[in-house]
Amino acid sequence: MRNEWGGASMTGATPRAVVVDDSHFMRTMLSDMLDDGGVDVVATAADGAEAVTAVLEHEPDVVTMDLEMPDVDGLEAVERIMAERPTPILMLSAHTADGADVTFEALDAGAVDFFTKPGGEVSTQMSSKETQLVQKVKAVAGADVDGGHASSRSSSERPSERPTRTDSEYEGATVLIASSTGGPTVVERVVGALPRDADFRIIVVQHMPDAFTERFADRLDAASEYDVREASDGDRIGGGEALVAPGGSHLVVAGAGGDRLRVKLTEDPPEHGVRPAADVTMQSAAETVDGPLVGVVLTGMGADGAEGARAIRDAGGHVIAQDEASSAVFGMPKRAIELGAVDDVLAGDDVPDGILDATRIEVNA
Structure with a gap:
């Protein structure tokens, strides 16, 4: 079955999420937005290492993953999660050219999609995107990261x-x-x-x-x-x-x-x-x-x-x-x-x- 967002159905259950960001303010704001939108935030993490631990412990339906974090960054965390417990991941990326390059690397590593972080007054701009964020998280939560959509052919094969x-x-x-x-x-x-x-x-x-x-x-x-x-x-x-x-x-x-x-x-x-x-x-x-x-x-x-x-x-x-x-x-x-x-x-x-x-x-x- 597929849910209303087009992803795989979770048999009517509320999607369970882990929120990863090195900013305590951003973790709190994202968690509140997702909770208000019907997504159960079961854990948060401040860096990539904590993210991997949280995923293994809580087995969430979806992870929102910051890219730029100290020690273990978002890209390395994606690689570890996809190797140890493949889980749908939504990257949170800076709206910059450099952010785009790393985001595409994360997609190559197995992340499903990305959502851009706003600049400037973060709370005001992010709040205006709350509906989009919730819809995107629910769609990614239903993605099949173990199934047949993975490439059977190297993307470098011309x-x-x-x-x-x-x-x-x-x-x-x-x-x-x-x-x-x-x-x-x-x-x-x-x-x-x-x-x-x-x-x-x-x-x-x-x-x-x-x-x-x-x-x-x-x-x-x-x-x-x-x-x-x-x-x-x-x-x-x-x-x-x-x-x-x-x-x-x-x-x-x-x-x-x-x-x-x-x-x-x-x-x-x-x-x-x-x-x-x-x-x-x-x-x-x-x-x-x-x-x-x-x-x-x-x-x-x-x-x-x-x-x-x-x-x-x-x-x-x-x-x-x-x-x-x-x-x-x-x-x-x-x-x-x-x-x-x-x-x-x-x-x-x-x-x-x-x-x-x-x-x-x-x-x-």
Whole structure:
């Protein structure tokens, strides 16, 4: 079963959390917020070593983990917890470029997702994010960290290292990828497994704050044969290129000519509580792009991507959803499936082949 946030059901029980932060003030504030939101904080810890001990003793459903702590920091604590008692972990990260780099390392080590700490008047800004924090903690608490969503393939394996197909050509499709909770590592594997000779135009909408999307684009660029960058207003991309929607802006496919797409960024109100929203990008692509379209809805909390997937399918495109077993949080794919907008339901590591199959033109060997 899955809970209302899209994660695995805990049979109606209140999720149990361990809060880790070196600031006593922050530990207290986070604990109060979670308790008020229906999350039972069973222990707190002031550093990574205490965090590991608390997890082994209390066996919580979820851990909120600060990154920067003395002695044993958050990254090392994640590594120890995932080795000794795998537990869903939500990182609490500074809203900085350096914080983004370490946060991605924590996701690589097994953390499910992250939540950015506000700067300035912490109590005022964090209070305004209380609902988001509680929802995120509940979603992460339901994530499957022991199941099939873990990669069976090294993320460093590039497409060029695998057998080259010589019996097919590809249509040069536009591929639109939507993802949220648990998604960054899956997106990296999907984009990293797509061969350059398929000549796709790729747009990624990952729910992520603005300080993180540029670093995320850099990671995708390093992991793939495609030229990947964070989108700017008025950007154009052709085959072999990819854009990541920047945090805080919707990405609209505004024009298509020849083999190139033109995008614009807007600050229109959030949809589904998020900006960028995949629905905005997918629906605009369905209205604008004449050539082949593939929509991909990966792991994530909420319903974003479902209406966009339906628009792509109604326009004659092909839609793939990640399956429940390999999703950290089966929210977004589930909504798209329930809407009848999905052609294929695939494990995360099978999505690249699904994209290729949907765009392949068979030719004589």
